[in-house]
Amino acid sequence: MFIVSLTYISEISQIDKYLEAHVEYLDKNYEKGVFIASGRKVPRNGGVILAKARNLSELEEVLNDDPFKIHNLAHYELIEFVPTKSAPEFASLIQ
Structure with missing residues (x-):
């Protein structure tokens, strides 16, 4: 499992220009079962x-x-981890 941390390197106006396409990209990968959760950082950076x-190379292909x-x-900062404990409702994430 991976945590993908995105940090914007462009103005928010540029981010907003591609936001709809980014959301469609997210939706596609939720349907494939690759993404589990996502959201904005606070503050919005x-x-x-x-x-x-x-594996990492599979994730990099998706992120491309x-x-x-x-x-x-x-x-993009990619952090791989092996979940070993979870709340009961997330037990399916334990490897």
Whole structure:
């Protein structure tokens, strides 16, 4: 499992220009079962995605389709972790 931390490297006006396409990209990957949760950082200087991928290269392929990445609007930090405990409603995430 991965935490993807996006930090905007562009003006919010540029982010907003591609926001609808980014949301469509997110929706596509929720349907595929790759993304588990996502949302904006507070303050609004980026976002976070919780992703399930077999390995780092698979996740990088998915992220390469993000309009924010295609248009060089954000920096991506990828943190891999192995969940070993969870609240009961998230037990399916334990590997």
